[in-house]
Amino acid sequence: MTMTSAPEPQSPAVQLLTPEGELVNHESYSLDLTHAQYKYLYREMVSVRRLDQEATALQRQGELGLWASSLGQEAAQVGSAFALEKNDFAFPTYREHGVAWMRGVDPMKIMEVYRGISNGGWDPLEHRCNSYTIVIGNQVLNGVGYAMGCTLDQSDDAAITYFGDGATAQGDVNEGFVFASTFDAPVVFFCQNNQWAISQPSEKFVKTPIYKRADGFGFPGVLVDGNDILAVIAVTKAALDRARSGAGPTLIEAFTYRMGAHTTSDDPTRYRHENDLQNWKLRDPIERLKVMLARNGIADRNFFDAIDSDADAWAHTFRAAVRSMGEPAPGSIFDNVYADRHEALDAQRAAFIDYHEGFADSGVTS
């Protein structure tokens, strides 16, 4: 069994907000937000964490088949998504609940996926947020292709693709780097290094820091404190600006920590120290923004209390809605397999309906 302590980033990560909640300057990056925006970011991170906590609990209660927790990664997800323009397109993995939330995806649609109601839920084109991609790394190439299309359209739109440290071993991620570099695609590669590929610590398979790999592909890489939402926004905005200018892709390594298990099917006590978790709790992305807001008089106790009670009220409604979710008609398994008419499948569907209608009270409809 491998036990490891959490490795520090090997060079200073971009940071604008320390773990102690202190605002600091950086020589290359700065961020100018209004007080309202700071408070908005805080509220969104709290909301996303609450969504994650509720979903974890619902899985334990048997209401979801599985849940992949985003706990601890709220700054990386909410911050990077905040940096996007409305027309930019996000390509998430299955853990980017903060990104989906920020793109306006109805959380109930995310629940559909983990409850086993659908495999996608929302309309990616409406939200400019792709369906969750479960195969590791596939979405990186899809995002690069989308960005290539933005270039062909001579548009200012850009794409952002999410992936984890584990995915950097995948061919698709590395091919994505090559294709993006070849075509100067306006894409941001946003890697959340949460340090764990299920049970494998990233230090085991990442011998060169992830952000430095960009050198070999011919575009810049930047390391950012992934638990500092302000730094995440600043570096993501800069990368998107660069993409829009036609200069090509950027690789961002957001150094963070997977506070929870890989998924609800995982048991991290078998492979990592409790000490690591405690260590990373001190760098919590939400707490440090809260301290900054309070210390600088941007928000007071009333604000924080109101956010918490709003989250409680939301969670109450959310739980009830998940528990009462309906199930799609069995005949719908034949829906949308093809875009154009498919007679053979139509015949299979008809036979399926006919078979089930042979049973009294089957309840099966097309």
Add this chain to the structure above:
Amino acid sequence: MTTELTIAKSLNQALRTAMEEDSKVLLFGEDIGKLGGVFRVTDGLHKDFGDHRVLDSPLAESGIVGTAIGLAMRGYRPVLEIQFDGFVFPAFDQIISQLAKVHRRTNGSVKLPITIRIPYGGGIGAVEHHSESPETFFTHIPGLRVLSPSDPQSAYSCLLSAIRSNDPVIFFEPKRRYWDKGYVDRTQSPADPWRARIVRTGSDVTVVAYGPMVKTALQAANASEYSLEVIDLQSLSPLDDRSIADSVERTGRLVIVHEAPGNLGLGAEIAARIGKSCFYTLEAPIERVTGYDIPYPPSKLEEHYLPDHDRILVAVDSVMEA
């Protein structure tokens, strides 16, 4: 208007027509630009349509298919070239896990009208990985459509239909027949490429083939003492078993021919379906003439692997004498 064209040139004409009628059609693949592809199917298109319509890709097949999915999400209609049959496998993950499933996953919101052209089959004296027939892997996958033309006319109409389809289409081109000539009518409405077509009528035995084996089946029909009805499937998925059954209802005998290994090949599926639908009409057990269940052999031995008209005639004799 009818023109005599090779299959390669006919495919080239179909690409040109598709690109002229829809500005969102773009070509993407290895060496398809100035070189015109290793088989010259895209010859001249880069010159006439430019860098933004004909894109040379890096040498990575998963990258070609994976980025094409993103291009399609952006509204493009990519036509991809995989250089050889044996090189499609790095792209298999993107094809199976994404391309085939996105429309279903997104409840129909995202269409992926992508055509993947793959030269396939043996008979050209090539090195390993350049002579394979991997069509069964794709016909097995819900969400994909699979076409394979056999002559210049079907090459033209099938490729146009593939590109116009709103579903992903895997398009298998019979590479050993690329230089075969035939007359192509580009004005008349083509026969439905999603249907099998009778390329020679006959009364004794139905011979079903597709792609490169259609010509071989026609050679057998010319040499046979019996009257063979030769059916060209064109569409491998969906499978037009109704047209095959109609023919077998008349002949009572069926021989299925393909280059791919027989085990779980398309012939097995056809035999199962016809064995059921024509059970009371069949006069003899259904025969299959296929590649053997071995890796494609070195080129000096490939003639022993490839079904030829003699093997078809033996199968015909077998069903006639049963």
